[in-house]
Amino acid sequence: MQTHTAKRVEIIIEAVMESRLTDALRSADVTGYTILPVRGGSGRSGDWSRAGQVSRAGGMSCVVCIIREEKLDGLLEAAFSVVDRHIGVVTVTDCQVLRAERF
Amino acid sequence: MQTHTAKRVEIIIEAVMESRLTDALRSADVTGYTILPVRGGSGRSGDWSRAGQVSRAGGMSCVVCIIREEKLDGLLEAAFSVVDRHIGVVTVTDCQVLRAERF
Amino acid sequence: MQTHTAKRVEIIIEAVMESRLTDALRSADVTGYTILPVRGGSGRSGDWSRAGQVSRAGGMSCVVCIIREEKLDGLLEAAFSVVDRHIGVVTVTDCQVLRAERF
Amino acid sequence: MDQIIALAAENLLSPIILFFVLGFAASVARSDLSVPEAVAKAMSLYLLFAIGFKGGAGVAEHGLDQTLILSLVAGVLLSFTIPVVAFYLLRVMSRLDVTNAAAVAAHYGSISIVTFVAGSSVLQSAGLASEGFMVAVAASMEAPAILVALWLIAKNGPGEGQRMDSALMREIMLNGSIVLLVGSFLIGVITGADGMAKIESFIVAPFQGVLCLFLLDMGLVAGRGLRSSKGVLTPGLLAFGVVMPLIGSLFGLAAGLLIGLTPGGTTLFMILSASASYIAVPAAMRVALPEANPSVYLTLSLGVTFPFNLTLGIPIYLAIARAATGG
């Protein structure tokens, strides 16, 4: 089948910063993203788990964003401006997409 | 360690179409897949979030499928036949797998 | 923006083995990982879904781990020692990361 | 008229309405108040379980009324008829194309179980009894409207052709809400007063409280929906969202009167006919009519008609039913 190259960006970010990140993505002209729940993790600042938590403070979200290559830099800058002082991981992977006209 | 090349296909699809997609995958000879929950997202048709929702109508699932390269086309065609008229995003990434005999 | 190459390892593993896996990762000098919930799936051992389940027996977790290339082998060996006799899927993808000093 | 106003005023200040308003306001003000999906689902399971069982136990207690069959048939007929009315009304009142008009029509032909529950609790406050089998009637009205919508498109549309297959048919008929509602109803019928004695303190006492929290959640969801669907609601559509339930209620009134239901039962029939689905039908529409715009039908159903019925509709229907039945 006909596929097209694109970039798959996955941003793991503190839940409290999620709406700030998605606002930034929108202003960076990103047409879409998908948010996956995250259950726990570990890093230099220790372990965490969402089990039994009520506060949004300890927890992260995973925002997945598929974009055309030419928009990548704008997106990364937007993401960086939010992640900057915060906990978070940003990865970019090459991928192929169906229906490229959608991105 | 010994790894083998394979394809990692990630399909974000409307929750109501999930079982139709997995049926199609099975008939395309896909030996396995894993379904991740999705919490929210945004696209040309607007924002959505599963928070507080009862209906299956507004929401998506993420189906991850690791397969051998030679099976990719069959899988994509099966996925496309379901996604076609529906909301959904399909990405394919090159990857390495352990224990290739399993795929 | 400045990005660096790294490896993105995604391990889908039985929920009962999750803590054994993360212990193994830690002893393999992995500095961080993130755990995503998994809702269901299908494989050679049949279909499963977490819906309505109380036991941890039938269900899987997805552990995502971004690391520098040079640490990959250690990680894979650690993962393999746990996954070995168990159900599970390990994929490795090339990726680019922001803020490489964190990994 | 005075009666309606008094009832409406009392209704407007009941906890369930106020919690809906609270949720709606919180959502519009972009508070992060939210109910987890699993909890919303738990509450809806509870409400279906409780309302179904109570209905069944009611039938067990009062014996099987002859009017049960008639009411079921009437329910199915209404669910076939109302979407046709809705469809042509929409074509007149709004600029919706055939597909979207049919999708909206399906929602109005089907029913909203929470509106039904809220109506039952208003009846209870007013001290009015009703036929226990009305929950079975509610179940019978869920699906037919969907078929009508697809038929309307086939008839009027240029149509890529919608997707109706046996899998979808099964999904509609066996959707979780129907199965739980009807199942609990039957178990209520079978176990009757004995069964009721066993689980009464679970399904009766906490009911109103759970309903308050559930309506809080519905307010949150409705507010979020309205917020993200700016521009979708034309004045014509908005008017439809208020006029259609009133028209629908008259169909229910006719059915109730013809069958000879109690004033309470007639009110419930009006409420069912007036209410619009926002759980089962939207899911079916996504499968069968992916081209239809969900924000149109969801906003109308959950954002306009549901609050209208909850606040003004129910007292109006009750007053009319009382006047018409002399009850």
Next chain:
Amino acid sequence: MDQIIALAAENLLSPIILFFVLGFAASVARSDLSVPEAVAKAMSLYLLFAIGFKGGAGVAEHGLDQTLILSLVAGVLLSFTIPVVAFYLLRVMSRLDVTNAAAVAAHYGSISIVTFVAGSSVLQSAGLASEGFMVAVAASMEAPAILVALWLIAKNGPGEGQRMDSALMREIMLNGSIVLLVGSFLIGVITGADGMAKIESFIVAPFQGVLCLFLLDMGLVAGRGLRSSKGVLTPGLLAFGVVMPLIGSLFGLAAGLLIGLTPGGTTLFMILSASASYIAVPAAMRVALPEANPSVYLTLSLGVTFPFNLTLGIPIYLAIARAATGG
């Protein structure tokens, strides 16, 4: 015999059984009715909390019976003995290999707390009292069977060798269900009637209703399990799933009679011995015996033995216990 039939008939028409059947039927008919995982877990937390606390408050009220220690010891012994019987019976009745037979045996040596809860509620309907400490006995019977299973493999198997390490040992002994059940029991003992007065309306009144919903969920899960395990159940295994609980119950009967428990307590001991784990043991088996096929043990335990005990087993055990104790 008449008594058994009457009891079984009454039992079969109780809401909890009917909701199990509803869930099972919905699942087999592939309805999309489902209970979110978090809600299923919440209900199980509630049931453990309530049953543990009630047991403890019962002990506080009636004073510490001398028979408590004896019963705990008997429970542990039974949990060591029953798997051996189950194992050899399986080897005779089915073609399971050593690993799978041992895994299944572990399930039957351990217990199912929901079967216990359902049994308690049948006792209550029948107006029979029982020793509050039986919940502690239930807890004591969870783990030993797992060790026996691993020992059976070591003894009979060619064996890659199963994995039993201190981490798994801790997981088994401190698994959430045991900790909550025993913890609530102890808090019940400590706070006694005072504590009961404070939380009674939470743990007593809604109990039956929650149990209905939980059994609905178990029916859904059991049905799904059966559906996806076609071909796993040979006639031999099926027979085992019905015969083994009956045999197990006799061990429990012997224990109850020897210790001199009340008819109610004896019935509960029979139920514990007859029931098969489907929460804690499957998880332990996945860690320790990954080669064993989960659909064998889960289908047998949840799909065959649990429904058998729920519908026919409990009335049979009750009748036998009454006859044997003269109660």
Next chain:
Amino acid sequence: MDQIIALAAENLLSPIILFFVLGFAASVARSDLSVPEAVAKAMSLYLLFAIGFKGGAGVAEHGLDQTLILSLVAGVLLSFTIPVVAFYLLRVMSRLDVTNAAAVAAHYGSISIVTFVAGSSVLQSAGLASEGFMVAVAASMEAPAILVALWLIAKNGPGEGQRMDSALMREIMLNGSIVLLVGSFLIGVITGADGMAKIESFIVAPFQGVLCLFLLDMGLVAGRGLRSSKGVLTPGLLAFGVVMPLIGSLFGLAAGLLIGLTPGGTTLFMILSASASYIAVPAAMRVALPEANPSVYLTLSLGVTFPFNLTLGIPIYLAIARAATGG
């Protein structure tokens, strides 16, 4: 003193404390007992809903007390003052830098609604009435402390500069807990005794039981937190976590006495002042002060001060309030 000891002893053996201890012990022993996130959130929604509504219904019943406004003003003032005291105390007692000290101070200036709820239930056991509007005072004390913390940094810090923007301001003022608490309070005021009659069996009878389960969960979370924050708690910080609530409570005492609240109301004011936030403030701190170390403030607030208040603090405050008001 005797009275305090007796009260503390009684309190220590109440189910809610014991369930907290159970959760804590389970977590420290690394049991896998856990409450799903959605269930924890559901319980917190329930508690806010119930406590808010009861407070409002109380106000509706007793009429609007003149002291309401005074208490609200006092609450806001305390929430501005206490963080300053906490900040300088921390700088003396520990080696925390400006940022971390300010973050911790914000927690102690704000309030913990569960501590408030636990205190209310102790008051109830002791048969002491209190002003229903204290829940509104609780809400008024949530946010101001956050602003003070940021001001303290701006004043004392070298400071990259913390992030306080209108988005964060809105998030703090409209955070879900405040909106639900205040909304339920207002609905309680509006619907009064009528509303109460409708939902009483949902919000009163099961309350203590839900609180037990919620505290079980808090014990689990607190234990996990302590486990993963080894080395964070210096002796100075530990001492602060016990001394600060005592100091805070005296501010609350002064406010209660000046305004002339009932002994119960005064106790609640002391509890609010003594308690430290662990839901709203941590989230705000992550946004505004990402450099502050969450394990410091969470461990102190949830791992030290919360258990202290729950076990010893509340009886002490109650005894002092009684002595001081002569109640």
